[in-house]
Amino acid sequence: MAMQKMSLAKGLNSGLRAAMEHDPKVLLMGEDVGKLGGVFRITEGLQKDFGEDRVVDTPLAESGIVGTAIGLALRGYRPVVEIQFDGFIYPAFDQIVAQLAKMHARSRGSLRLPIVIRVPFGGGIGAVEHHSESNEAYFAHTAGLRVVACSDPADAYWMIQQAIESDDPVMFYEPKRRYHERAEVDLDAGVRLGLHDARVVREGTQVTLLTYGPMVKTCLQAAAAAEQDGISLQVVDLRSLSPLDVDTITRVVKDTGRAIVVHEASTFLGMGAELAAEIQQECFHHLEAPVLRVGGYNIPYPPSRFEEEFLPGLDRILDAVDRSLAY
Amino acid sequence: MTDTHDVVVHHETVVAGTPLDITDGGPDMVQFVDGEGTRLERTPANTPYAEIVEAMEPADARSMYRDLVLVRRLDAEGHALQRQGELGLWPSLLGQEAAQVGSARAMAPHDYAFPGYREHGVAWCRGIQPEQLLALFRGVDHGGWSPQEMNYHLYTIVIGNQMLHATGYAMGVQRDGAVGTGDPERDTAVMAFTGDGGTAQGDFNEAMVFAGVANAPVVFFVQNNQWAISEPNYKQFRVPPYQRALGFGFPGIRVDGNDVLAVYAVTKMALDNARNGLGPTLIEAFTYRLGAHTTSDDPTKYRSAAEVDIWREKDPIKRMRGFITQKGYADEEFFAGVDKEADELAVRVRSACQNMPEPEQSRMFDEIYVDPHPLVDGEKATFLAYQAGFDQEGGH
Ligand SMILES: Cc1ncc(C[n+]2csc(CCOP(=O)(O)OP(=O)(O)O)c2C)c(N)n1
Numbered sequence: 001m002a003m004q005k006m007s008l009a010k011g012l013n014s015g016l017r018a019a020m021e022h023d024p025k026v027l028l029m030g031e032d033v034g035k036l037g038g039v040f041r042i043t044e045g046l047q048k049d050f051g052e053d054r055v056v057d058t059p060l061a062e063s064g065i066v067g068t069a070i071g072l073a074l075r076g077y078r079p080v081v082e083i084q085f086d087g088f089i090y091p092a093f094d095q096i097v098a099q100l101a102k103m104h105a106r107s108r109g110s111l112r113l114p115i116v117i118r119v120p121f122g123g124g125i126g127a128v129e130h131h132s133e134s135n136e137a138y139f140a141h142t143a144g145l146r147v148v149a150c151s152d153p154a155d156a157y158w159m160i161q162q163a164i165e166s167d168d169p170v171m172f173y174e175p176k177r178r179y180h181e182r183a184e185v186d187l188d189a190g191v192r193l194g195l196h197d198a199r200v201v202r203e204g205t206q207v208t209l210l211t212y213g214p215m216v217k218t219c220l221q222a223a224a225a226a227e228q229d230g231i232s233l234q235v236v237d238l239r240s241l242s243p244l245d246v247d248t249i250t251r252v253v254k255d256t257g258r259a260i261v262v263h264e265a266s267t268f269l270g271m272g273a274e275l276a277a278e279i280q281q282e283c284f285h286h287l288e289a290p291v292l293r294v295g296g297y298n299i300p301y302p303p304s305r306f307e308e309e310f311l312p313g314l315d316r317i318l319d320a321v322d323r324s325l326a327y
Numbered sequence: 328m329t330d331t332h333d334v335v336v337h338h339e340t341v342v343a344g345t346p347l348d349i350t351d352g353g354p355d356m357v358q359f360v361d362g363e364g365t366r367l368e369r370t371p372a373n374t375p376y377a378e379i380v381e382a383m384e385p386a387d388a389r390s391m392y393r394d395l396v397l398v399r400r401l402d403a404e405g406h407a408l409q410r411q412g413e414l415g416l417w418p419s420l421l422g423q424e425a426a427q428v429g430s431a432r433a434m435a436p437h438d439y440a441f442p443g444y445r446e447h448g449v450a451w452c453r454g455i456q457p458e459q460l461l462a463l464f465r466g467v468d469h470g471g472w473s474p475q476e477m478n479y480h481l482y483t484i485v486i487g488n489q490m491l492h493a494t495g496y497a498m499g500v501q502r503d504g505a506v507g508t509g510d511p512e513r514d515t516a517v518m519a520f521t522g523d524g525g526t527a528q529g530d531f532n533e534a535m536v537f538a539g540v541a542n543a544p545v546v547f548f549v550q551n552n553q554w555a556i557s558e559p560n561y562k563q564f565r566v567p568p569y570q571r572a573l574g575f576g577f578p579g580i581r582v583d584g585n586d587v588l589a590v591y592a593v594t595k596m597a598l599d600n601a602r603n604g605l606g607p608t609l610i611e612a613f614t615y616r617l618g619a620h621t622t623s624d625d626p627t628k629y630r631s632a633a634e635v636d637i638w639r640e641k642d643p644i645k646r647m648r649g650f651i652t653q654k655g656y657a658d659e660e661f662f663a664g665v666d667k668e669a670d671e672l673a674v675r676v677r678s679a680c681q682n683m684p685e686p687e688q689s690r691m692f693d694e695i696y697v698d699p700h701p702l703v704d705g706e707k708a709t710f711l712a713y714q715a716g717f718d719q720e721g722g723h
Pocket of ligand 1: 484486556620
């Protein structure tokens with residue numbers, strides 16, 4: 001009973017359900033989250049079971065959704081907001097960075113904003129413009145927000161509950177092209193990792209791949225391919241982008257002496273830039289090679305016929321591995 | 328008079344039958360007292376609210392007058408303190424005292440308000456102390472008071488943002504079942520304040536949509552002081568704010584913002600309606616910003632002295648004093664007593680400002696997050712070590 005094979009989408013759905021059962025103050029809000037269950041069906045069935053007051057179909061207005069969620073949180077509720085697609089979060093950017101992120105500090109800690117903003121992110125699904133973006137760095141740059149990304153069904157199930165339990169605002173990134181990937185989830189396991197712990201998802205001795213969200217699976221595939229060539233890659237799922245689990249990151253990078261950051265977002269001023277800076281600061285004497293970055297190019301997310309090339313794939317990752325090992 | 332009047336009519340275009348004349352609120356405007364303080368007869372516009380005004384006691388009129396005078400004095404002192412370098416900035420409410428005092432006094436203690444940055448009169452009526460009010464402008468804090476204790480949210484600088492917070496809060500009130508129970512201690516309304524310029528913002532309009540759809544217990548209070556820094560109304564909208572409410576599905580009222588009795592009455596009714604489950608109202612208080620936008624502004628660059636003169640004649644305090652005198656509700660001793668209190672308040676505000684403790688510098692790292700955040704904690708530790716280094720050198 002405890003072990004259940006489920007998709008990442010189902011993991012999120014079950015996690016949301018558990019959170020709503022646990023705390024009557026938890027509300028889901030967003031466009032089409034009710035009867036439809038969201039465009040990705042993450043909230044499927046929840047309105048039927050919890051009612052329209054707890055699973056709220058909102059007007060089509062992102063600033064309005066986040067702004068009213070702030071008001072609801074001030075009144076003691078715990079809103080979980082769904083942004084339909086990554087590229088539609090920008091109308092809410094102001095409310096998130098100017099109000100949500102800062103209000104706790106402005107009130108010297110007397111106001112709490114336990115809001116989760118769920119963002120399906122990343123590409124690889126052949127979508128039209130504005131449906132495949134990775135904008136996590138904008139929010140990781142803003143103090144007051146926590147930014148996390150799940151990568152598999154078990155993390156989806158547990159992390160969403162931890163995010164909802166947190167009294168801080170959390171930007172919760174969901175890898176939309178992994179929604180249908182299935183794996184065993186131990187529903188009785190309880191929380192094993194902190195919301196902000198990085199996790200070594202594959203042990204290896206030669207190069208560390210640091211990644212998160214949809215690229216975790218890609219990096220695992222790269223590691224499996226490298227093994228065929230006798231190269232041992234270590235893969236770390238960062239899970240949390242703010243705060244970064246610097247301790248784990250530096251510890252494992254010191255073991256291999258080589259690090260490559262892999263993400264879908266453009267590399268310029270992206271998470272990879274921060275990780276590279278952090279690692280050279282903390283691990284300088286342990287490094288055998290410069291920290292390399294493999295990411296999206298510094299262009300707007302291209303039309304879907306280009307995304308195969310735009311997104312980091314096995315070839316580009318393994319090429320970076322070769323470059324790192326060549327030092 | 329006609330000549331001067333021509334100078335200040337900003338826009339001749341007639342929209343929905345209403346020219347945007349910034350000196351005349353038109354026949355829809357609710358008013359109870361004329362410029363001299365004479366109590367007006369019932370009109371179609373003011374009749375729905377007449378009973379509320381008629382129920383008021385002389386003591387209510389006196390204490391409203393007192394609030395108007397004290398708030399003006401508090402504001403004048405804020406302005407002076409900025410000029411003397413004690414405050415970084417001061418947005419004056421001069422001319423808007425009646426709009427703020429009238430609306431704030433209509434609130435029940437357990438109602439909750441979301442202000443912009445000019446609502447010192449509302450803050451005063453909510454019991455915010457001068458040092459709390461000045462902290463933001465002195466730069467020692469981004470807040471100043473406990474919002475939950477005062478049921479008064481922190482000032483909001485980004486125009487329009489708070490309209491959504493108020494709406495969301497009101498949606499929470501609804502979910503708590505604190506609307507329409509008939510229990511005056513339980514039923515709760517929310518107020519949101521913004522300026523006329525704020526009505527152009529997306530958040531303002533999104534708030535109207537959400538509030539209308541949810542039938543939320545919120546009252547939107549637009550202080551139309553005719554200017555958004557240097558931009559006149561006709562650069563902000565083609566129909567006056569109160570006429571827009573209908574399009575969002577709830578009533579809009581224009582009230583004479585310089586008539587404290589009228590503001591009190593319309594706000595009281597709107598709040599009662601909200602508490603009783605009848606949903607939102609948009610109130611447009613037709614008023615005027617007599618001073619500069621803030622202490623950084625120079626209004627002579629964009630508006631005529633003639634226009635200011637017309638509005639100076641409509642002074643809310645002069646009008647209330649006329650009303651009280653005509654009614655025989657108070658004597659000269661009362662007015663002198665209020666003036667003396669105002670002098671004392673000025674001294675209190677000044678010393679509260681000057682004696683405001685300097686914040687501990689390391690406090691800037693505190694309470695950024697509820698749960699520990701290693702980056703911020705690490706930076707605080709580094710900062711403290713760095714500061715300690717100076718102490719050991721004996722300098723600094
Ligand atoms: C989003 C945003 N844009 C610009 C500003 C700068 N600003 C401060 S006050 C103001 C004018 C506001 O006018 P109005 O809403 O009429 O209010 P008033 O100051 O007249 O009370 C502007 C443009 C701001 N604070 N927020």
